Amino acid sequence: MSNTDFILAIEDLTVSFDGFKAVDKLNLYVDKNELRVVIGPNGAGKTTVLDLICGKTKSTSGSIKFKNKELTKLAEHEIVRAGVGRKFQTPSIYENLTVYQNLEVSYPRGRSVWGSLLFKRSDDVMTQVYKVAEEILLKDFLDMEAALLSHGQKQWLEIGMLLMQEPELLMLDEPVAGMSAKERDQTAELLNRICQNRSVIVIEHDMEFVKKIAHKVTVLHQGKILAEGSMDKVQADEKVIEVYLGH
Amino acid sequence: MKTLSDKLLGGKQGVLGLALLALLIMVILPLGLDIFRLNLVGKYLTYAFVALSLVLLWGNGGILSLGQGMFFGLGGYCMAMFLKLEASDPISTKIQTTPGIPDFMDWNQLTAIPWFWEPFKSLPLTILAILIVPTIFAYIIGFAMFKRRVGGVYFAIITQAIALILSILIVGQQGFTGGVNGITDLKTMLGWDIRTDSAKYILYYVNAILLFGCIFLSRYILTSKFGMLLLAMRDKEERVRFSGYDVSDFKIFTFCVAAMISAIGGAMFTLQVGFMSPSFVGIVPSIEMVIFAAVGGRMSLIGAVYGTLLVNYGKTVFSETYPELWLFLMGGLFIAVVMFFPDGLAGIYQKHARKIPFLKRWVAEEKQKQTDAHASHGKASTTLGAEA
Numbered sequence: 001m002s003n004t005d006f007i008l009a010i011e012d013l014t015v016s017f018d019g020f021k022a023v024d025k026l027n028l029y030v031d032k033n034e035l036r037v038v039i040g041p042n043g044a045g046k047t048t049v050l051d052l053i054c055g056k057t058k059s060t061s062g063s064i065k066f067k068n069k070e071l072t073k074l075a076e077h078e079i080v081r082a083g084v085g086r087k088f089q090t091p092s093i094y095e096n097l098t099v100y101q102n103l104e105v106s107y108p109r110g111r112s113v114w115g116s117l118l119f120k121r122s123d124d125v126m127t128q129v130y131k132v133a134e135e136i137l138l139k140d141f142l143d144m145e146a147a148l149l150s151h152g153q154k155q156w157l158e159i160g161m162l163l164m165q166e167p168e169l170l171m172l173d174e175p176v177a178g179m180s181a182k183e184r185d186q187t188a189e190l191l192n193r194i195c196q197n198r199s200v201i202v203i204e205h206d207m208e209f210v211k212k213i214a215h216k217v218t219v220l221h222q223g224k225i226l227a228e229g230s231m232d233k234v235q236a237d238e239k240v241i242e243v244y245l246g247h
Numbered sequence: 248m249k250t251l252s253d254k255l256l257g258g259k260q261g262v263l264g265l266a267l268l269a270l271l272i273m274v275i276l277p278l279g280l281d282i283f284r285l286n287l288v289g290k291y292l293t294y295a296f297v298a299l300s301l302v303l304l305w306g307n308g309g310i311l312s313l314g315q316g317m318f319f320g321l322g323g324y325c326m327a328m329f330l331k332l333e334a335s336d337p338i339s340t341k342i343q344t345t346p347g348i349p350d351f352m353d354w355n356q357l358t359a360i361p362w363f364w365e366p367f368k369s370l371p372l373t374i375l376a377i378l379i380v381p382t383i384f385a386y387i388i389g390f391a392m393f394k395r396r397v398g399g400v401y402f403a404i405i406t407q408a409i410a411l412i413l414s415i416l417i418v419g420q421q422g423f424t425g426g427v428n429g430i431t432d433l434k435t436m437l438g439w440d441i442r443t444d445s446a447k448y449i450l451y452y453v454n455a456i457l458l459f460g461c462i463f464l465s466r467y468i469l470t471s472k473f474g475m476l477l478l479a480m481r482d483k484e485e486r487v488r489f490s491g492y493d494v495s496d497f498k499i500f501t502f503c504v505a506a507m508i509s510a511i512g513g514a515m516f517t518l519q520v521g522f523m524s525p526s527f528v529g530i531v532p533s534i535e536m537v538i539f540a541a542v543g544g545r546m547s548l549i550g551a552v553y554g555t556l557l558v559n560y561g562k563t564v565f566s567e568t569y570p571e572l573w574l575f576l577m578g579g580l581f582i583a584v585v586m587f588f589p590d591g592l593a594g595i596y597q598k599h600a601r602k603i604p605f606l607k608r609w610v611a612e613e614k615q616k617q618t619d620a621h622a623s624h625g626k627a628s629t630t631l632g633a634e635a
Contacts, residue, residue: 119472
């Protein structure tokens with residue numbers, strides 16, 4: 001595959017689990033500074049695609065290129081260091097640490113054993129923590145143990161932990177699951193702000209929320225792309241209505 | 248911002264804990280006990296090194312090793328080999344078929360010192376071996392396990408199996424290792440008789456100082472970003488991996504440090520007790536050490552030392568009166584601690600110490616300082632942002 005201008009170019013990606021093809025010859029391209037939403041019925045392979053990109057699952061065949069760099073052969077931490085951040089479906093934060101510590105641990109310096117032993121809490125680290133904490137609306141909770149946050153705040157904290165790394169590609173798996181209507185609005189604003197200088201892929205079920213954030217929507221079905229385009233175009237697509245929205 | 252001394256001492260509460268422990272070990276026990284009992288305490292304190300290593304590895308890292316005895320043993324054997332060679336000079340072994348080699352080698356028809364005993368003729372090389380051999384061993388095990396993401400109960404079982412294999416190997420290779428009796432009749436170190444009372448006092452203090460050294464080392468590790476990552480890994484390993492860290496490297500390093508600390512304990516055991524045997528390498532001692540750490544509180548470095556002292560005191564008292572009941576009692580103690588006091592002695596202390604008025608005020612002041620620091624810095628960065 002030749003080099004492209006896309007930040008992420010997935011071609012012919014296939015993964016099969018005991019013969020079942022969870023993702024089947026998938027082609028997906030994401031532009032720079034684009035916010036892409038991936039929707040699809042249960043079992044469509046949405047989360048598996050994110051798992052493949054971030055290296056949690058190894059592909060059977062095909063290629064994933066991030067800034068023209070092949071990701072399928074890299075270890076998870078190398079993919080992260082290349083600039084890909086991933087938020088998990090259930091909030092995955094360090095409950096025993098404070099909000100401040102959660103963010104600080106995610107700061108991309110001192111990532112080796114010796115680096116972490118000699119890591120100093122310098123001003124640039126603190127400035128970055130406060131900046132991100134303000135962005136994710138947790139500025140007043142820095143000293144709170146993360147376990148005590150509300151469900152929505154935990155989701156924000158995990159997004160904040162990713163922002164600490166300044167990733168060029170951010171992947172969010174159901175970021176508003178379990179959030180109140182107000183929190184959903186705040187999250188939509190947050191996502192619209194943070195995709196200014198990076199690409200974002202979001203998996204989401206909530207159509208109202210999708211409308212608020214999506215630049216472009218990809219509909220997955222049985223591991224393949226069913227439709228792709230603007231929200232209006234996708235919603236009008238008959239195949240999509242049949243397998244997904246029509247239910 | 249935290250200074251180095253703050254980090255090592257662990258704030259006001261940490262200073263108090265350390266000072267009390269130092270007072271007990273350095274002053275109260277040596278003054279209150281005769282040299283026979285103090286030597287026993289010294290022996291127990293060598294186990295505390297292992298308990299300490301388990302606080303790092305198990306309490307903070309979430310990696311339960313049921314084979315720490317092997318590192319204790321390796322350290323102990325390295326030291327014993329040096330002392331044995333010194334004790335086997337040609338004059339005192341002249342009745343042997345081959346004078347000048349350790350007695351058990353002679354009994355096993357060996358006529359020369361095996362190649363791997365050669366480095367132990369030199370004390371510097373021996374000290375190096377005490378530190379390096381167990382660490383390399385731990386590195387190999389850790390690399391093989393953690394790179395393949397073997398963890399949890401599987402890791403515990405494998406370490407236990409390796410400890411068993413090592414102890415069987417030592418017993419089986421009698422000519423090279425002294426077999427089931429171990430390496431005994433150790434007398435002098437560079438001509439200094441380690442069996443005298445004064446030597447025992449000195450060794451006790453050397454041991455105590457090394458123990459505090461290891462506490463400081465562990466404190467440094469736990470208060471650095473590394474320590475925070477250990478806690479994070481114990482909680483959500485995946486998240487740490489997907490934040491760009493090679494989780495296995497951190498586990499291997501922790502396992503190696505834990506092995507080295509245990510080995511120092513083993514070497515000091517040999518010096519103070521005067522022998523080393525396979526009964527300190529296998530499964531039973533390894534599990535006992537886990538119990539010491541659990542009773543003391545698996546998150547607390549200082550707790551581990553108290554836990555070790557307390558359980559061993561109990562062992563001495565009870566096994567003198569009811570030797571056959573002791574093992575049951577220890578098993579019961581372990582179950583009780585895990586069920587009712589998962590944070591051990593340290594947990595009980597922390598729960599109740601907060602109620603002592605002056606301590607409460609002390610700790611509260613410190614917390615306030617931290618919060619203030621955050622608040623002021625937060626403000627500073629906001630105003631900076633506004634100006635920009």
